[in-house]
Amino acid sequence: MSRAMFTKILVANRGEIALRVIRACQELGVKTVAVYSEADAAAPHVREADEAVLVGPAPSSQSYLVGARLIEVAKRVGAEAVHPGYGFLSERAWFARAVREAGLVFIGPPAEAIEAMGSKTAARQLAMAAGVPVVPGNTEGVKDAAEALAIAATYGFPVLLKAAAGGGGKGMRIVRTPDELAGALDSARREARNAFGDDAVYLEKYIEGPRHVEIQVLADTHGNVVHLGERECSVQRRHQKMIEEAPSVAVTPELRARMGATAVAAARAAGYVNAGTCEFLLDRDGQFYFLEMNTRIQVEHPVTELVMGLDLVQWQIRVAAGEALPFAQQEFTPRGWAIECRITSEDPENGFLPSTGRIEYLHLPSGPGVRWDGGIEAGSEVGLHYDPMLAKLIVHAPTRALAIARMRRALHELTIDGIETSRGFHLRVMDDPEFQSGDISIQWLEQRLSSLTAPRADAATLKLAAIAAALVAHEERTAGRTGSADRRGDGAPFAGATPDRPSWVAEARREGLRRS
Ligand code: ADP
Secondary structure, three states, rough: OOOOOEHHHHOOOOHHHHHHHHHHHHHHHEEEEEEEHHHHHOOHHHOOOOOOEEEEOOOHHHHHHHHHHHHHHHHHHOOOEEEEOOOOOOOOHHHHHHHHHHHEEOOOOOOHHHHHOOOOOHHHHHHHHHOEEEOOOOOOOOOOOHHHHHHHHHHHOOOEEEEOOOOHHHHHHHOOOOHHHHHHEEEEEEHHHHOOOOEEEEEEEEEOOOOEEEEEEEEEOOOOOEEEEEEEEEEOOOOOEEEEOOOOOOOHHHHHHHHHHHHHHHHHHHHOOEEEEEEEEEEEOOOEEEEEOOOOOOOHHHHHHHHHOOOOOHHHHHOOOOOOOOOOHHHOOOEEEEEEEEEEEEHHOOOOOEEEEEEEEEOOOOOOOOEEEOOOOOEEEEEEEEEEEEEEEEEEEEOHHHHHHHHHHHHHEEEOOOOOOOOOHHHHHOOHHHHHHHHOOOOOHHHHHHHHOOOOOOHHHHHHHHHHHHHHHHHHHHHOOOOOOOOOOOOOOOOOEEEOOOHHHHHHHHHHHHHH
């Protein structure tokens, strides 16, 4: 039975994803209730919602993570449903259950499906039972170093130790030789205990040079499950995604259909409802291995929305209200190419150290094919209480090359003054010939990091570079008048690098232009 669309939804999150959910609700004609901490009193999500309720002090453990309080607020204001966003309470089965028991609708999967996929070892067992290929490894926590050593010997080194309760790349250790194993197990356990309160660690074969390719699934309460193709998320630092795209250069229509069918099978095995994502490693031979299922909307969902032409967050809400998915699988073929860059308050030149302060000035990119999903504005205070991700810049274009060109253009338009951000880092990635070739693996960024984050020139050097650029331009003009063979005929005033014009000259010109 389909129920009517909700009239009011409580958004149990902050930042860009809270705004994203509020926007989806506004388009569906649903009222929204924001919750906020003392640190977020002036945040955009508070202003954009129809109502807003203060739920506690800045630390999330005393505000955004206090499930009982959020449920109490939802009931008090007359909301019928709760959208958890990502992070915070989104993958806590107890919260999904408590929402349900309070007579409200949790906009996400049933608590049982979250539980089934919540532990990596349980998810591996479930996947294997459903015929889904998993990375070779064990399916239970290892007892001690001796047992780990025996298991590792059967798969061969290198191996990867992983926290069963893991997430965010925590509690993971690559072990290349037997003598490193005991120490790595100790430190993985310690990290897992601190991060998740559970020190169970298991072991997988470490796959060399794979891609991270994930499949978006969408399921309703009537038994319909479709997949929405893949996202390529191989550009990672410390096992954390930084840039995502859809589709993937490594996925053919045939492979997409196979990986998609596998993801649908895993979702069905878990009794899944709502939007979810099956993560896979794809090796160089086209073999893919299930890693885990994320039982929530993901940060990178917009790239799928752009190439598939639907609103995933609206469908989360519609499915939660009981609506049946009207789609046939064959309707979903990616159109064009989408890329997302995560704009974080981190300083790439200083080991991605978190940067804090007030955003003094903000200029957002716009124009064809550009989307900004952000949670900041001029005047926003960026502190250390929450995730450093400020916004996502997403572009859509007919081809990958055009999407990269569009992202470069959009990143150049973006100005955030007052704090350090990842903007310049993303520009360098877009300019990187290896990234442009698409031939990258999950190890690519780490290997390339030092050159991608080398300090930029300071103001004095830029001034010198601008003078040098002016000289080069003058020489070119003079050469043009004398009919020299190396005259450039394209007339482009600020074209990029050429063999005889290094990219720093072009960069210096742009910088000079921006500053003047
Ligand atoms: P988390 O839940 O902590 O994010 P995942 O299992 O999703 O952990 O893995 C995070 C990332 O670590 C993957 O995207 C991939 O880059 C890398 N990774 C995970 N398992 C393996 C493996 N067996 N071999 C090589 N790399 C792996």
